[in-house]
Amino acid sequence: MTTEGYNILILGGTGFVGRHLQAYWQKAGHSVEVMGREAFSDVAGLTALLEQRDLLVMLAGANVGQRWTAKHKQALWESRLQTNALLAEALAACEVPPARIFSASAIGIYPQSDCAHPLDETCEAVDDSELGRLGAAWEAASRALVPEPLIFRFGVVLGRDGGALAKMLPAFRLGLGGPVAGGKQCFSWVHIDDLCAAMLFALERPQMQGVYNLCAPQPLSNAEFGRTLANVLNRPFWLPLPAWQLRLLFGEGAQVLTHSAAVIPTRLQQAGFVFRYPAAKAALADLLG
DSSP: OOSSSOEEEEETOSSHHHHHHHHHHHHTTOEEEEEOGGGGSOHHHHHHHHTTOSEEEEOOOOOSSSOBOHHHHHHHHHHHHHHHHHHHHHHHHOSSOOSEEEEEEEGGGSOOOOTTSOBOTTOOOOOSSHHHHHHHHHHHHHHTSSSOOEEEEEOEEEETTEHHHHHHHHHHHTTOBOOBTTSOSEEOEEEHHHHHHHHHHHHTOTTOOSEEEESOSOOEEHHHHHHHHHHHHTOOBOOOBOHHHHHHHHBGGGHHHHOOOOBOOHHHHHTTOOOSOOSHHHHHHHHHO
């Protein structure tokens, strides 16, 4: 392989992150094919898709950021575990399997911590919650793949056209922003451009293996993030959203918004990656300016 003209397949890539990865990597000169859930309809078809790829990126997984009904909880697990099991079967059937695999995970796997005491990849503990257990099972399923993938634990991905920020903007633009569930929980995030750049950085460095946190090096509290967002939009920050309202809206899925995740990207920075947007104010100004 060379650093130019990689042949890349993104599975589960029709959403917000996958769209940006495809555009970013194509601009860098790589060939990128994106497939949604239809790729997992049968093993033979999936095997054919995988043949002779330089890189497979596995993003498949139902969105955690919505109401967790019993049906959606089942989808959260099946969309991560069953797809990886099928993928393992297809990889084993390949004549020339992908040279490398990148698999998505999330920082919700970590135990809760505050912004003054951030965690990094040296922490092996798992949060005692559905979010933590889901993350651990997801990563175990990913590690069963051959070749063993590099696992990226995503923070909250910020972009103007999708993800958490797009959901927050309507209320904040109306001046209705405020702290969520008290606002003290830590918020680890990453600008979508830094996410794409970091994954390209890893693509060009085959020596990078294992788990990497993919979040900006400056986590901040939910209230501080919201206040920064309101300031960038020149809007007030005053209307709190209490925990009981979150539970009404999201059920058990409210934990996604109340989980205090103070996480830093130690291994990425040690590898030499430099974040273009290490601070939330600059990231939001770029996205919303």
